[in-house]
Amino acid sequence: MARRRGERVTRWLVGGPPGAFLLLFFLLPSLIMIVASFRYPGEFGGLAPLFPAGPGEEGGLTTENYRVFFSDWIYFQIFLKSFGVAAFTTLVCLLMAYPIALLIARSPHQRRDLMVLLVVLPFASNFLVRVYAWMIILGPFDLLFTRSAVILGLVYVHLPFMVLPLYTNLEKHDPVLLDAAQDLGATGWSRFWRVTFPLSLPGIFSGSALVFIPVLGVFAIPEILGGIHDWLVGNMIKEAFLGVRDWPFGSMLSLMLTVCVLAVAGAAAWLAARGLQRA
Amino acid sequence: MRRAALAIEAxxxxxxxxxxxxDARYALAGAAxxxxxxxxxxxxxxQRRELPHFWLWFASILVYAFLYxxxxxxxxxxxxxxKLAAEWVGFTTSWYAKLLxxxxxxxxxxxxxxxxxxxxxxxxxxxxxxxxxxxRYKPRLLPFMVLTPVAMPEILLGVSLLIFFLNTARPALALFGIEFDLGVLTVIIAHITFCIGFVAIIVRARLAGMDESIFEAARDLGATPWETFRRVTLPLIMPGVIAGALMAFTLSIDDFVITFFTSGVGTKTLPLEIYTMIKVAVxxxxxAVSTLLMLLTLGMIVVAGRVAPDVLRGK
Structure with missing residues (x-):
């Protein structure tokens, strides 16, 4: 009995402090942001008071931000463009990551760690530095400030996120399966498409989610490498908070982005689970 | 022949x-x-037999080059x-001197x-x-709060903390007569919020690979929970803890997005300075500062490789 109570006390001692910290600095701010998306903007930026000081004063709750969002095609377009850019970036990352992940998985054991490390190492340099590197490279070739430059930068920054889950998946494949396929007369290509590729689907889905989700929210890379006003969702959110200082609108946009992220993460998890079942 | 092909590729x-x-940029690039x-x-x-994974090697060499x-x-x-970064003129260390x-x-x-x-x-x-x-306790809410900040786009955590600090924390603390504004402290809090998740993931992974019976053995031998932690659990998870600490340090010193939203006007960090330099005047x-920063992270990785080799394997 005493031991039981001791167990419960330990549980709170161990889980309590990080729980309390995250409750205060993650969950509470998130909830406040949801409420903020239903508020009026303040006179000098920020938020108008939640409880109006008197009749005729600004304040209270409204669904105006959502009405503006859903009544103007332009916001929808920017979200769509962000999805397009994220999807294309993910595809390019996949095409570049697959050969390297497969090569590492098929290399001798003692060489694998070094090869993985070589993929992760550039990732350790600051992402602004990596974006800046492309500024220097693309500058002399007149490719700076274009959509292609943005995609290139996004791929460069997010590539390891695709390689690692893919490699972790491919490494687990049993080589016996490929031998069996060969004995049954499958050629190199059909061995890949009918054995390796279907088995790697869970890795592809988790890698894609790890690339797609952060790309949906970027603002610095399009700002540095992209053309003027070739905005993505992230730029819109940043501008709402720090440019025009319309916090309620920015909060609404952030919530919309959150909904998109949850949808993508959910879809990826579902697809990965289904792929796992089939495999 | 396939090996020769890879050599030509290099x-x-x-x-x-x-x-x-x-100067002959386009001609040389064309030749390449x-x-x-x-x-x-x-x-x-x-010959297929000479190097079975030739195409994988061919593509991987290109990708490695693309990375480095x-x-x-x-x-x-x-x-x-x-002064212009367009072409090579001559060797100097003056940019480092200027930087310092x-x-x-x-x-x-x-x-x-x-x-x-x-x-x-x-x-x-x-x-x-x-x-x-x-x-240990498989709680329900904690994993959600620990893992979400790691998984979601950084900008979302940045703006929600911005609202929280300025609209909630500042007025609330003003009631107690405490003046509160964006600055070093708010950046530290924001960084802790997203770093907790990375440390927790590494530590949990380390614990998951462990035999539960050692903890039971310690308890059966009469160790109190604190003694069990101090003399059994902690030494065993120490490599994970150190790796987590190094990871948190690297993530924090490299962070741009969340710092950008929570630092206010007066406080600058290295990534913020780099951002301003890139945007305003290159x-x-x-x-020079990028090179130094790269050296620093490289050093951290070497240290991490020494104390906790398995972290580098992405496990």
């Missing part, structure tokens, strides 16, 4: 790299691409004696180190606790 990449520093094509053709006619050459260019240009005399940059570097040290220390303690709690000083 030479072609070298030529492409060199073309970047030369032609050589690349020749290497591919040579490989296609080679841009960074190499930054490093090389940090020694370039020219730049008061703003030094202040930013000091802020970055202070923030990263504090944030990673607190995040390591809280993250280790969270990792243990998640492993000088070769950026190359």
């Amino acid at each position: 030479l072609a990449i070298g030529l492409l790299f060199w073309s970047f520093f030369s 691409l032609a050589a690349l094509g020749a290497a591919a053709a040579l490989g296609a006619f080679g 050459l841009p960074l190499a260019i930054v490093v090389i240009f940090s020694f370039n004696d020219s 005399a730049d008061v703003d940059m030094l202040a930013a570097a000091r802020n970055s180190v202070l923030i990263a040290l504090t944030a990673s220390a607190v995040a390591t303690v809280l993250g280790t606790m969270a990792g243990i709690a998640m492993h 000088t070769p000083e950026v190359n």
Whole structure:
């Protein structure tokens, strides 16, 4: 009995402090942001008071931000463009990551760690530095400030996120399966498409989610490498908070982005689970 | 023949790299691409048996080059004696000298180190606790709060903390007569919030691979929970804790997005300074500071490889 109570006390001692910290600095701010998306903007930026000081004063709750969002095609377009850019970036990352992940998985054991490390190492340099590197490279070739430059930068920054889950998946494949396929007369290509590729689907889905989700929210890379006003969702959110200082609108946009992220993460998890079942 | 093809590929990449520093940029780049094509053709006619994974090697070499050459260019240009980063003029270390005399940059570097040290220390303690709690007690809300900040786009955490600090924390603390504004403290809090998750994931993974019976054995031998933790659990998870701390330090010192939203006007960190330099006026000083920052993270990774080799394997 005493031991039981001791167990419960330990549980709170161990889980309590990080729980309390995250409750205060993650969950509470998130909830406040949801409420903020239903508020009026303040006179000098920020938020108008939640409880109006008197009749005729600004304040209270409204669904105006959502009405503006859903009544103007332009916001929808920017979200769509962000999805397009994220999807294309993910595809390019996949095409570049697959050969390297497969090569590492098929290399001798003692060489694998070094090869993985070589993929992760550039990732350790600051992402602004990596974006800046492309500024220097693309500058002399007149490719700076274009959509292609943005995609290139996004791929460069997010590539390891695709390689690692893919490699972790491919490494687990049993080589016996490929031998069996060969004995049954499958050629190199059909061995890949009918054995390796279907088995790697869970890795592809988790890698894609790890690339797609952060790309949906970027603002610095399009700002540095992209053309003027070739905005993505992230730029819109940043501008709402720090440019025009319309916090309620920015909060609404952030919530919309959150909904998109949850949808993508959910879809990826579902697809990965289904792929796992089939495999 | 396939090995020769890979050698030609490497030479072609070298030529492409060199073309970047030369006046005859387009001619050399064209020649490099032609050589690349020749290497591919040579490989296609080679014997399958000679190198079964030829195409994988061919593609992987290109990707590795894609990963490293841009960074190499930054490093090389940090020694370039020219105000414009367009072509190679001559060797100099003056950008480093200029950097070390730049008061703003030094202040930013000091802020970055202070923030990263504090944030990673607190995040390591809280993250280790969270990792243990998640492993031992399987709570429901905690994993959600620990893992979501890691998985979602950084901008979302940045703006929600911005609202929270300015709209909730500031007025609330003003009631107690405490003046509160964005600055080093808010950046530290924000960094802790997203670093906890990374530490917790590493610590939990370390615990998951462990035999539960050692903890039971310690208990059966009469150890109190604290003794069990101090003398059994902690030594066993120590490599994970150290790796988590190093990871938190690197993430914090490199963070741009969340710092950007929570730092306010007066506080600058190195990434914020780099951002301003890139956006406003690109000088070769950026190359120098980037190179130094790369060296720092490289050093951290070497240390991490020594204390906790399995972290580098992405496990």
